[in-house]
Amino acid sequence: xxxxxxxxxxxxxxxxxxxxxxxxxxxxxxxxxxxxxxxxxxxxxxxxxxxxxxxxxxxxxxxxxxxxxxxxxxxxxxxxxxxxxxxxxxxxxxxxxxxxxxxxxxxxxxxxxxxxxxxxxxxxxxxxxxxxxxxxxxxxxxxxxxxxxxxxxxxxxxxxxxxxxxxxxxxxxxxxxxxxxxxxxxxxxxxxxxxxxxxxxxxxxxxxxxxxxxxxxxxxxxxxxxxxxxxxxxxxxxxxxx
Amino acid sequence: xxxxxxxxxxxxxxxxxxxxxxxxxxxxxxxxxxxxxxxxxxxxxxxxxxxxxxxxxxxxxxxxxxxxxxxxxxxxxxxxxxxxxxxxxxxxxxxxxxxxxxxxxxxxxxxxxxxxxxxxxxxxxxxxxxxxxxxxxxxxxxxxxxxxxxxxxxxxxxxxxxxxxxxxx
Ligand code: SF4
Ligand code: SF4
Numbered sequence: 001x002x003x004x005x006x007x008x009x010x011x012x013x014x015x016x017x018x019x020x021x022x023x024x025x026x027x028x029x030x031x032x033x034x035x036x037x038x039x040x041x042x043x044x045x046x047x048x049x050x051x052x053x054x055x056x057x058x059x060x061x062x063x064x065x066x067x068x069x070x071x072x073x074x075x076x077x078x079x080x081x082x083x084x085x086x087x088x089x090x091x092x093x094x095x096x097x098x099x100x101x102x103x104x105x106x107x108x109x110x111x112x113x114x115x116x117x118x119x120x121x122x123x124x125x126x127x128x129x130x131x132x133x134x135x136x137x138x139x140x141x142x143x144x145x146x147x148x149x150x151x152x153x154x155x156x157x158x159x160x161x162x163x164x165x166x167x168x169x170x171x172x173x174x175x176x177x178x179x180x181x182x183x184x185x186x187x188x189x190x191x192x193x194x195x196x197x198x199x200x201x202x203x204x205x206x207x208x209x210x211x212x213x214x215x216x217x218x219x220x221x222x223x224x225x226x227x228x229x230x231x232x233x234x235x236x237x238x239x240x241x242x
Numbered sequence: 243x244x245x246x247x248x249x250x251x252x253x254x255x256x257x258x259x260x261x262x263x264x265x266x267x268x269x270x271x272x273x274x275x276x277x278x279x280x281x282x283x284x285x286x287x288x289x290x291x292x293x294x295x296x297x298x299x300x301x302x303x304x305x306x307x308x309x310x311x312x313x314x315x316x317x318x319x320x321x322x323x324x325x326x327x328x329x330x331x332x333x334x335x336x337x338x339x340x341x342x343x344x345x346x347x348x349x350x351x352x353x354x355x356x357x358x359x360x361x362x363x364x365x366x367x368x369x370x371x372x373x374x375x376x377x378x379x380x381x382x383x384x385x386x387x388x389x390x391x392x393x394x395x396x397x398x399x400x401x402x403x404x405x406x407x408x409x410x411x
Contacts (some may be wrong), residue, residue: 007330036322036325037322037324039316039320039321040320052300071376123319125319125320125321126320127321133318133319135318158366159366159367159371162376163369163376164333164369164371164373164376165373165376167367167369168367169366169367170366172367180321184323204254220360241256
């Protein structure tokens with residue numbers, strides 16, 4: 001009882017179909033939690049929603065939390081001080097209306113920083129977080145020039161007091177990592193946590209591809225916008241109330 | 243005369259053969275199989291908190307750099323943070339409880355690399371201190387008073403001591 005070619009193809013097709021099903025089934029699993037030995041996938045995209053109407057003038061809870069979490073020394077000269085997140089104050093010239101908002105790496109879907117990087121050090125992780133692999137970075141700073149949001153900093157001097165989970169060193173470029181070390185543990189970024197406890201509760205973090213997440217629901221039902229949408233970078237950080 | 247010449251040629255041959263044998267022997271000893279003992283400078287060095295390393299000692303001595311290299315790519319690019327070969331995990335275990343560091347004269351990493359004359363670059367970016375200590379918030383806010391800053395000063399971590407650059411950026 002030998003199987004002919006047609007039969008063989010049918011069986012093969014069935015096997016392929018069941019293999020193809022497997023990743024679909026894992027979708028549900030991954031949306032809940034990722035174990036430490038599982039690689040990140042594009043089934044998720046981490047993002048942040050900033051409600052600028054809640055962002056109070058003079059508040060800098062997110063900035064302080066970021067500096068603390070990532071061990072960004074503030075006792076260095078202003079012109080070389082690392083800055084992963086900053087607050088920007090906008091004033092309407094005609095009405096005098098003043099607005100503040102946090103500005104950091106926007107975790108672009110099409111990141112210009114990665115496009116121009118000659119070494120491949122700047123890259124976008126499968127789950128949307130844009131990072132610098134400092135092992136590869138040569139410190140050319142092309143990415144700093146390319147970033148439309150001025151989100152990146154260069155480490156100018158030797159460092160001695162890095163956080164264990166946030167390695168940083170002289171001669172490399174750095175920017176907001178969306179607290180990747182926390183996200184990989186299933187926690188939220190330090191700025192979001194601080195804003196929710198000490199600030200105006202302006203920041204929401206989550207998986208934009210998970211329809212059940214708060215951020216996805218709000219993005220689907222409320223108005224929000226990118227900064228510089230004309231650049232078509234499809235940013236992972238979006239703003240409301242601009 | 244002819245006899246003398248022959249002797250000299252024979253002598254040269256013997257010297258050459260012995261030299262080649264010595265070279266091969268040395269090369270064999272250096273490349274060594276897994277059973278060849280690795281010379282160890284570890285006297286008076288704190289070895290680690292755990293009873294056993296994540297792999298046999300002979301394997302770790304020879305291959306820890308490959309493990310770390312492989313792990314760094316997995317961690318940075320794919321977010322894989324299994325503890326086995328994670329540098330933070332190595333440091334947590336191997337940091338000397340007195341100096342809280344893997345660097346310094348008797349530091350687990352520094353002492354061996356100094357002995358082997360291998361300059362490592364890991365700790366210009368990575369913290370040589372256990373996670374539990376670097377998690378202290380005081381570091382950033384008041385570096386001159388923090389416990390960690392004090393330790394850095396007192397344990398003479400020359401390799402990573404800052405060397406401020408004031409030139410143009
Ligand atoms: S905001 Fe700047 S640094 Fe961040 S991904 Fe976009 S181009 Fe790169
Ligand atoms: S500074 Fe580093 S990350 Fe930026 S473009 Fe150059 S090599 Fe790439």
